[in-house]
Amino acid sequence: MKTTQISIVAALVVLLLFSAVLASRSIASKSSTERNIKGDGFAVLELFTSEGCSSCPPADELLAKIQKEAGNRPVYVLTYHVDYWDRLGWKDAFSNSDYSKRQYQYASKLGAQVYTPQLVVNGKTEFVGSNESATDYAINSALKGTPEATLSLHGKIQSGKMALNYQLNGNSDNAELVIAVVQKEAITKVKRGENEGRTLAHAQIVRQLYSFNLEKAEKGEVNISVSEDFNPNGWEVIGLLQHPKTRAITAATKVVF
Structure with missing residues (x-):
């Protein structure tokens, strides 16, 4: 084989190896939400944050990603x-003392400090909310789980x-029904504080939070108030079934209109 032909073959081999490396990195870089994760579980991601x-x-x-x-x-x-x-x-403008109280409740049960940004997953574990690898692992683990209800x-x-009609199945004794009214996105221009001069984009902002003690009721109706600008396109309502003592979340869903 001539030298020129050998050089061409070598170049093709190097190119193929390089392409294979890039492909493997691309697959490895996919987040857990993009993978085909098998299981019947769910993942509730609660981020405690602030524009300040x-x-x-x-x-x-x-979290927006x-x-x-x-x-x-x-x-x-x-x-x-x-x-x-x-x-x-x-x-x-989106802050609420009820949300700070919820964070302190989690900190007490999880033996954790209160800080921002703090991410709590299924009411069972917490870590820094900007830690992508920890978030991917937590989502992956949660989706592989088996829900109690x-x-x-x-x-x-x-x-x-x-008016919200609910139906429960499984272990729901003494559970609380938590209803979060969520604005899907918003943009704020911050004029003071640590983020002065920045334009911040927000996603999945909890605007109202309700809690109902269901005791042993497997089905029923609860009523909440919503703002005048509420609409199913820009907003959504998420329901959680949560144990009042451990704060573990045993079921979650979105409201169907």
Whole structure:
């Protein structure tokens, strides 16, 4: 074989090897929400964040990415804007003391500190909300699990009110039904505080949070209020079945209208 032919063959081999490496890296880089994960589980991602926190935007961006990639998989993203940053230069318009209280409840049960951005998965584990590898692992593990119960919710809107009919199956004794009214996206120009001058994009913002003690009722109806600008295109309602003592979430679903 001539030298020129050998050189061409060698170049082709190198090119094929390089392409194979790139392909393997591409596959490995896919997040857990993009993979075909087998299992009957679900993943509820609760991010505690604030517009006044300079380390929060990367976590907000990660959760927005996960929400976009989730598709029809049972991955539920909720972002709570806490209020304890409001006194430090910038008042977050989405903040609520109820969300700070919820975070403190998790910290107490999980033996964790309170900080932002903090991500809690299925009420059972917590870590820094911008940690993509930890988030992927937690989603993967949760989706492979077997839920203790199932929950279905059907809603009807009328004059600023929403009637929610629920149906429970499985282990639901003494559970709480938690209803989160979620604005899918928003943009804020921050004028003061740690993020001064930045334009922040938000996703899956919890605007209202309700909790109902169901005791042993397997089906029934609860009623909540919704804002005047609520619509199924820009908003959604997510329901959680949560143990009041351990704070573990045993079922989750979106409201069907």
